[in-house]
Amino acid sequence: MNDLALAWLTRMMMQENAAQALWCSDENALTSLPAAEQWPHKPLLMTNRWDIAQQAERLGFNSRFSDFDFSELSDASLSHVFYRISKEKPVTHHIINQAHRLLMPGGKLFLCGQKSEGIKTYIDKAGKLFGCTASAQKNGTVYSAILDNMLPQNDQRLDDSDYPQLRPINSPQGITIHSKPGLFGWNKIDQGSEFLIQALPALLDQLPQPPKRLLDLGCGYGYLTLMTANLPLEQRVLTDNNAAALHTARRNCELNQITAEIIAADAGDQIQQTFDLILCNPPFHQGFSVDSDLTDKFILSAKRLLAKHGIALFVVNQFIPLERKAREHFRQVNMLAHNSSFKLVTLTH
Template sequence: MNDLPLTWITQQLSNIPADTNKRYLWCTDENALNMLPAALHQQQLLVLTNRWDVAEQAKAHGFNTEFNDFDCSAIADNSLDKIFYRVSKEKPVVHHLLNQAWRCLKPGGQLLIAGYKNEGTKTYIEKIAKLLGSAKNIEKNGPVYSSELGKYTEYDAAQLLDDSDYNQQRPIALDSELKLLSKPGLFGWNKVDSGSALLIEQLEEHFDAAKAPASCLDLGCGYGYLTIAAAGLANCSSIQHWTMTDNNAAALAVARQNLLHNQLTGEVIAADAGKGISAKVDLVLCNPPFHQGFSIDGDLTDKFLASAKRLLNPQGTALFVVNQFIPLERKAAPLFTQVKVLIDNGSFKVIQLGL
């Protein structure tokens, strides 16, 4: 699907002059996947993304690219001429990047921002315009709001938008025995996802400890709940090596800390739905996302299923939890000889897969 706000952003990017004395920043996330322009190779433009697959595509297109959790700390105050930003899904991410735009732009520099009406874009533009001391300059083109905002005020850390302490990892699930860290910007960052909790319940009840798995892959790990919760189960006590993988830079950083925090032996790998991982495992746990940015993307489930089949040992087991409307059984049938629904509670279903 064509993302109209991103189309507007890339049109503005195409107008960047070939002036090596200027510095530009493009902050982008999963919305840019498969929509990166091919003709923008200006070395003065840095693409900053928190998505591994977008970073890999941007590098392949010849962009100067950094992959991290939108960490702008290396960018000096008042140093950028323009920042380009298509608003993100998570409010703390948006507020974090708008705050950084205020800090990093030169006096008179510009923030070019766009998003759909139903994403809160108009409100975001109004908030950052006030901080920058700029006219709102809001343009509406169908469902898209966009604006070019100038910076005319001095950065003041006391007036920043509330980003929920975006950079700060903090304990969650304090009412449980789990030692879990998380942070804003991640899906369901400040709670235990009910679908993932249902998977752990089924793992504890149905997984045969006699199989004595030695390795586990948490596919699309997020902050690592499935790994940390599974590590505390008696029927997973034989697991000696835990692997966690995700496409999101924030998830990877927190997952690493959760491994250390719980003294587990394992590794955290940046990958797109497990792409590039080769080591096979005895157990795969997965709560696959079904959104690509703001849009539902059924192909994501297919990618996670294909990786589970490729990475599962012959006698291994994969457990998936998905929203009730995702036809995972049908999608899995051509790939696995065993497809068994362990539970369907009307909201989520947990499905056991075997080769």
């Protein structure tokens, strides 16, 4: 599906052709983007998504993969910042705040999004922070604004929930879990993941031999791996597409003295070895909408990464047709358990 807000932003970037420009992009895929050689001046692209960073590099852009860490960029060093708003308010507020710091006096923030995403409110807030008249332009369901940076840095920053900082969340006794904004369901234990962990001991008891190599596919802040601390595993690998998830998962493993590899990848695409146990609570949203292709992507990844006699355990919402999709690729697809919200499905070659 074409993102009309992103299309507007692309037009503005091509039109402005600014030498000192930054483009911030997260869950919104790079669709129909002209190759970098068509841009005399290419914006620096900062993204917290591994797949977007890799796609941008392939197109010839200079990209930075991070949890929107702008610390290496100097105050008032940019003339333009381009941003299609994010799904989560703390992320959007954080980037607007940083745009205010990074833009030189008179520099411009190009801001856009869908009406249903709260873009008009973000434009109003950014206008107050920047000290300019914020006039939202409507194009169908898309609203956009070009904001001039008229005020010096001040204490009117938008509330970003202290975005960069990790903070503890309620967790099972004996396990220390930190999280942060920028992660889906960041301030709680995901109910689907908890359901999976509750069923895991019974599943492992049925296996002919204990697993030795664990892959946490789409690890988030690492909850599934943390809850395997008592298993005599020889290797643990956690992978995710999100920079915030990778940073937080690494810290959680350190805090709980769990030896693990943390790998940036798009559904495990950077991993070559196989595993005899794969645990996965896959995402089913891309940006603001449900994306059924994500299910296929994680199923195909599990097919490639699962050892011959291994087992993959997925937890998904009841409405995700995981079993039907997986039967094309696995010899056995079994419903292990279900409740009113989730189902657990095992996959074996």
